[in-house]
Amino acid sequence: MGLACAIDLAQHGIDFIIVDDNNTVSAGSRAICWAKRTLEIFDRLGFGDAVCNRGVSWQVGKVFCRERLAYQFDLLPEPGHKRPAFVNLQQYLLEQIMVERLQALGHTVRWKNKAIGLERRADGARVTIETSDGHYLVEADYVIAADGAHSAVRDMLGLVWSGRVFRDRFLIADVRMKGDFPSERWFWFEPPFHSGGSALLHKQADDIWRIDLQLGWDCKPDEEKKPERVIPRIRAMLGSDHPFELEWVSVYTFQCARLERFVHDHVIFVGDAAHQVSPFGARGGNSGIQDADNLCWKLARVVRNESPASLLQTYDDERVEAANENILNSSRSSDFITPKSVASRTMRDAVLALSQQHPFARRLVNSGRLSTPTAHLASASSTRDRDAFNCALMPGAPAVDAPVQVAGCNASLLNQLGGCFDLLVFDDNGEATDALKSEFGSSVRVSCVSSGRKSNEHAFADAEGLAGSRYDALTGAVYLLRPDQHVAARWRTPSVADVRSALQRAQGIA
């Protein structure tokens, strides 16, 4: 998450240093599933193609109960989106791509530099960094704490960390094999090969497969990590005709918890340092990237004195809202996978039993509700709709993708947006666009979407009509989008005063 922040701040031209107490990208795989919204953020940060080309795309999940298929879901049944529902890529490969992107922007990570002290000051923070050659001090206007689940910065500030620890343990393993399993998420309740527990199989890049086996609270983690224990379990799962090598094994337990607030004056928490969830649903890594996406443009404005520091409060409000949503979904999945009482197990088993013949029960089966972005509908940044709109997109939600033509070439609408405030004007004759451009063109990028076929760099052709329908803009509309591509406001035919007031609200000036 620190790397994502660094890349975003570099793109905003903000001066920073980034330190890591390790000497390399993370060992072991950890997060693997990157959701569509996160991939769109990666596009904005300049390495979306690298991730998608390297990783494995998927959108179908299958849930098995004992030997039979209980439930199947398709996370992106609709065409006309540049990015798939999910791409699986090992965290260390993603981090490698991000380190390279950061280098291309002229920055490097200070490896083996560890923050060991933090003194909060009225106008910033003084951080003590330890290296093998001794200590040094950094005077920072702001500190982003992206130091993970066991955040040292959190401890230095003595912050309260509260939530639920789940009394269960899982074996997590990455294995290398030439498998003929499809690139789908397969989850089993009580499979014949792993009695009494759940199991997960998921494909990653380079013929690496993620396996997750529920072991129960009473298992001995150190024993279960030994290859002589792990290998027979995995062989039972994959069958003897799939030879494999163990790449990485761990036994984990998890909690759903968060800090009460993520912004503490000049110290701001992102990712696992701010909030933690269970792994079922891929909500940890994705929400961390979305934290960075939400924070960096605000921080850049505050550091450049374009917005008051109170703009950072909207980071706190919006990402606490997202953390609550992620914790809620992730806790529900955990309660289904690991029933906490006899009654909850009875109810869970009833759902699984009914799912065979009764379609309604399939939707109750919960092996993880996969990460979707939070729509900040009540955010102080957003302007409430005055005009009627009839589409899933709402103020506060991230803009949706659609295929458009840009300068005669097929392109993604989202790839044209973000990094600065955008006014997206659905306008066939260009008059409204020209008027908004002459008023706001110096501070906001004004682009036009037309139903015609002519396009140039700032006039996109909605050749398939999908942008018009996804934005309910077939009869004209103006969207104001934030630098993180979230909708700040929208109208049918706004006045200059409407746009100015919504812009100031989103910038925290009003």
Add this chain to the structure above:
Amino acid sequence: MTLNSELNIQQPDDFYQALLDAHADLTDEQSAALNARLVLLLANQIGDLNTLRQAIAAARELI
């Protein structure tokens, strides 16, 4: 919808007997499983979350 506390079952004694018959010769564990499945099937038939919440609250009130 609000929870209907007035009689809505057409032949109440027949229903009650059918419910007991379903549990005949079951172990406690099997009975609990049957009840759970029944709750889920009936809840889906009702559908409305507000009504279901009222039913859950009404059942819990008596504990």
